Amino acid sequence: MKPLLFILILTVAFSLIKVYQNNKFLDSLEGKRIVLSGKVSSEPTIYDNSLSIKLQNIYVYLPRYPEISYGDKVKVEGVYKEGKLSDAILKSHKSSQGILYKLRDKLIAFYKKALPEPHASLVAGVVMGSKKGMPKAFWEDLQKTGTLHVVVASGMNVTLVAGFLMEALVQVINRKRAVIIAICGIWLYALLSGFEAPIVRASVMGSIAFSAQKLGRVYDAWRGLTISIIIMLVLKPLYITDLGFQLSVLATASLMKFEMLFNRLLHFVPRIFREGLSTSLAAQIGVAPLLFVSFGQFNLVSPFINALILWTIPMITVVGMLVGIISLLSYQVAHLIITLVYPLTFIFVKVVQGLSF
Numbered sequence: 001m002k003p004l005l006f007i008l009i010l011t012v013a014f015s016l017i018k019v020y021q022n023n024k025f026l027d028s029l030e031g032k033r034i035v036l037s038g039k040v041s042s043e044p045t046i047y048d049n050s051l052s053i054k055l056q057n058i059y060v061y062l063p064r065y066p067e068i069s070y071g072d073k074v075k076v077e078g079v080y081k082e083g084k085l086s087d088a089i090l091k092s093h094k095s096s097q098g099i100l101y102k103l104r105d106k107l108i109a110f111y112k113k114a115l116p117e118p119h120a121s122l123v124a125g126v127v128m129g130s131k132k133g134m135p136k137a138f139w140e141d142l143q144k145t146g147t148l149h150v151v152v153a154s155g156m157n158v159t160l161v162a163g164f165l166m167e168a169l170v171q172v173i174n175r176k177r178a179v180i181i182a183i184c185g186i187w188l189y190a191l192l193s194g195f196e197a198p199i200v201r202a203s204v205m206g207s208i209a210f211s212a213q214k215l216g217r218v219y220d221a222w223r224g225l226t227i228s229i230i231i232m233l234v235l236k237p238l239y240i241t242d243l244g245f246q247l248s249v250l251a252t253a254s255l256m257k258f259e260m261l262f263n264r265l266l267h268f269v270p271r272i273f274r275e276g277l278s279t280s281l282a283a284q285i286g287v288a289p290l291l292f293v294s295f296g297q298f299n300l301v302s303p304f305i306n307a308l309i310l311w312t313i314p315m316i317t318v319v320g321m322l323v324g325i326i327s328l329l330s331y332q333v334a335h336l337i338i339t340l341v342y343p344l345t346f347i348f349v350k351v352v353q354g355l356s357f
Contacts, residue, residue, distance in 0.1 A: 001226045011233045018237035029080040037075040043194040052296030059084040069308050071096030107324040125151035127320035129194035141356035146302025161189045162206045197247035204228040254286030276310030312344040337344040
């Protein structure tokens, strides 16, 4: 057995033991009133009249207002039942004072002010992973079409950021220094975009890939994925139960295995749609069974809908990021430039709305 595979098996085994111990502890809390406190470490999910956050691996459901953001410190009280705190009471709430969290809020506020809905939420979601204030109808359309994953920052965003940084940096500094700055840029983006499991996984893999470049080693994607899984589970064993982590790993593995195959088979499809379709079909092989088991349904036409809109995402992401940075210097200039992204968001929105049946 290869050493890396042996380490992975041990890591998964220890993670499952940790999960079992955690579940036994949580079972002892069933029906009891408990108090939880901590920092909101990922973007809250917003509903019509409520929101949900995750504290100490427990889902907490709170009233929609006061609004809670990524990075805020909260203290809640409620009765623990079936893995969550429903109708919890917010005992204390302290908005984040960190520079990065304030910067994130400022960028999201710019998108919301510069664009109409749902275009603003689309850009804020794609660029920053924000789900705050997204119109209910648009959220439901994304769910029906199987495109919700596109409008929350994902591993693809990290790849785009890493590639853009490297292309820009190597024009002005040598590659070894560019690699170091690019790795720092990846983790800065991960913190800004919500630090969800798929973002963390992609950031670890990106860091490994760039480190291999700096050390003059050949990068192997399968080895990179394995090492990423090990690192994440060692640092946080409960990731093994996180659906976002599971989907990210399965989608990545499926992409590496099947994307080139679908790309060759779909040679007759126009290039602008071929990459999106081959990517979607390849990823679905891995994630479809898990989605069906988790939610009891799966949209068979989702890969084709994704193919119609995925080509817009790289341009929306890059323009959105650049305009966001410019907005910190000049709102007027940024507001003028962001109109360039509107035709792309218009196509995205109309496709999703038109096919959400």
